Amino acid sequence: MKHARNPAADMTIWAAAIAVLGFLLLPLVIVLLYAFDASSVQVWPIRALSLRWFAATWADEEVRSALLVSLEVAGLATLLATVLGTLAALGMNGLSTRSMQAGSFLLTLPIALPGVLTGIAMNSFFSLLDIPFNFITLVIAHTTFCMVIIFNNVMARLRRLPPSLREAAQDMGATPWHGFITITLPLLAGSVMSGMLLAFALSFDEVIVSTFTAGSETTLPLWIFGAIRLGQHMPEVNVVVFAVIAITILPIIAGQKLAASASREH
Amino acid sequence: MTDLSPTPAVRLHGLTKSYGRGATVLRGIDLEIAQGEFFTLLGPSGSGKTTTLRLIGGFELPDTGQIHLGEADVTTLPPYRRNVNTMFQDYALFPHMTLLDNVAYGMKVRGVARAERMERARAALDMVHLAAVADRKPTQLSGGQRQRVALARALVNKPALILLDEPLGALDLKLRREMQVELKRIQKQTGITFVYVTHDQEEALSMSDRIAVFSEGVIEQVGTPADLYERPASAFVARFIGSSSILHENGRDILLRPEDVRLEAPDYTPAPHERSMAGTIAEVSYLGPVTRVTLCGPDEQDGVTAIVPSRHARGWRERMAVVAVWPEEAAYPLPHRQG
Incomplete structure (x- = not known):
């Protein structure tokens, strides 16, 4: 369908679109550019470009250990969340609509509530049980919201799977378990994978919940936060932000590609 | 005295079924379907014909009554232990498998050797004129082609019975006519008993050996197309079949x-x-x-x-x-x- 074109209206819409995109993306671009600034104090315009801060950051023990912690937490939380979230979706899919809505609501709360609330709740819960804050509490806390991502992804796919596929498998002699392994699970694989990538990205740059549950552990976002507050290591912060963007944006793009191809399959 | 008539392929006795809050779908279904028959369950939507088909397939349990397939009482057996295959209304092809793997699925589940199952799957696809595209995925097919794959997938297991749930409903009129002829040809050629659900009386008359007319959870009449048209048992049957x-x-x-x-x-x-x-x-x-x-x-x-x-x-x-x-x-x- 083609509408009659009004050049003035077209121009206005384009201008507005560019303004919004600029508002969203310009700060990111500036931080990315600062990462290549040779100077140790940020002044605009950048006078000389260099990769010296990349080398310096990579050599920084604190940054390296924070990066390692972040990768480990994100990896473990994603794995745990994948098992739990997929099982939750499979279990809830068989329930009545009303119980399913109630269950989804409760399960989705950790992501719907402000992070501060989830963080405080986790903090007092672990304190109450006398569990010391360490790497494990951090992984548990991250698993709660990672699980929601997986659950939502798998649930959406399950709802679009016609029940006749399961019936057809049984019709041809497969037990329910065999049918699940050969039909349902392969059809869910794409949405599980895309959920895993998104969950990993979410965990990798999480700050708020981590603040309340990390104890003495330092993740990369926590290191950035600390560095900015103290006003130190600013050139290194820019490099680290550059790295975080690179590490999180790739899984997000891959995840969306996967989700799109999974939905095309049926 | 010995009974010379062979055991019917399907025997339904006193089947009733209701869903929660008293919505009664079947109010006592008695029916015998002979070996090798093309038998149609005909009725308006909500008359109980599809529920009857699902009971025969094992996808639902009756509240009361028995279902016999041949000699065996299968009333409470799950679908995977019945020698019956279904052609689903939405075809239910597995989207992540090629046509060949779709058709071979039943044989793979039952442990038929790979070489044999591939050969039989190809032969079944050949029967519905789709051998040339055996390695495609279902999404690459037209509606009519998918429907033929579903038929091949049901036929290849050589079941005692094939259940067809309004399989031509989604096709346009011309394709529908072609498939009616095709289905009838394949049924004759294989000799497998077909139980066919439709609400289209013209389709039922042209394809069936016998027809059961359903209305509000009971069978109004069972007979050949000519019986139903020329000697209807009730005003409902007279109105539903042909105009009158x-x-x-x-x-x-x-x-x-x-x-x-x-x-x-x-x-x-x-x-x-x-x-x-x-x-x-x-x-x-x-x-x-x-x-x-x-x-x-x-x-x-x-x-x-x-x-x-x-x-x-x-x-x-x-x-x-x-x-x-x-x-x-x-x-x-x-x-x-x-x-």
Whole structure:
């Protein structure tokens, strides 16, 4: 369908679109550019470009250990969340609509509530049980919201799977378990994978919940936060932000590609 | 004395089924389907025909009653332990498998050796003229092609029975006609018993050996297409199969098929073996080869419809006075409703 074109209206819409995109993306671009600034104090315009801060950051023990912690937490939380979230979706899919809505609501709360609330709740819960804050509490806390991502992804796919596929498998002699392994699970694989990538990205740059549950552990976002507050290591912060963007944006793009191809399959 | 008639392929006895809060779908279904029959469950939507099919397939359990397949009582057996295959309404092809793997799935599950199952799957696809695209995925096919894959997938397991749930519903008219012929050919060629669900009476008449007409959870009549059309057991069957006029005479319902009625000028004198009714024309519909003329009787209660060759109907206009004439033997008194 083609509408009659009004050049003035077209121009206005384009201008507005560019303004919004600029508002969203310009700060990111500036931080990315600062990462290549040779100077140790940020002044605009950048006078000389260099990769010296990349080398310096990579050599920084604190940054390296924070990066390692972040990768480990994100990896473990994603794995745990994948098992739990997929099982939750499979279990809830068989329930009545009303119980399913109630269950989804409760399960989705950790992501719907402000992070501060989830963080405080986790903090007092672990304190109450006398569990010391360490790497494990951090992984548990991250698993709660990672699980929601997986659950939502798998649930959406399950709802679009016609029940006749399961019936057809049984019709041809497969037990329910065999049918699940050969039909349902392969059809869910794409949405599980895309959920895993998104969950990993979410965990990798999480700050708020981590603040309340990390104890003495330092993740990369926590290191950035600390560095900015103290006003130190600013050139290194820019490099680290550059790295975080690179590490999180790739899984997000891959995840969306996967989700799109999974939905095309049926 | 030995019973010479072979065991029926399917025997349903006293099946009832209701879903929560008293929505009764089946109110006592008794039915026998012979080996090798093309048997159709026909009825309007909500009449219980699809539920009956799902009970035979094992996808639902009846509240009461028994289901026998051959000699075996399978009432409570799950679908994977019944020697029955279904062609689903939405085809239910596995989207992540090629056509060949879809068709071979049942054999793989039952442990048939790879070489044999691939050969049989190819032969089955060949039977429905799709061997050339065996390595494609279902999404790359048209609706008609998917439907044929679903048929091949059911046939290849050589079940005692194939259940077909409105398989042609999603196809356009031309493709539908082709597939009706195709299905009938394959059924004859393989000799497998087909149980076919449809709400399309024309489809049922043209394909079936016998038909069961469903209405509100009971079977109104079981018979050959000619039985149902020429000797309907109730006004419901008469109305549902073909078009009909029903006259009321001395407390009885008389069925009159429109093709038996012709129209004459008001001064026509009926022959001794003819019956007639004077009236005015209420509606004239031109249908191509034939024209349908609907008549109002004198008391405006009984109406008669006539279907006449269009070249004999050129003179008839609405509100003209005419006489509807039919041979005496064409009027069929419907049996009284029992109960």
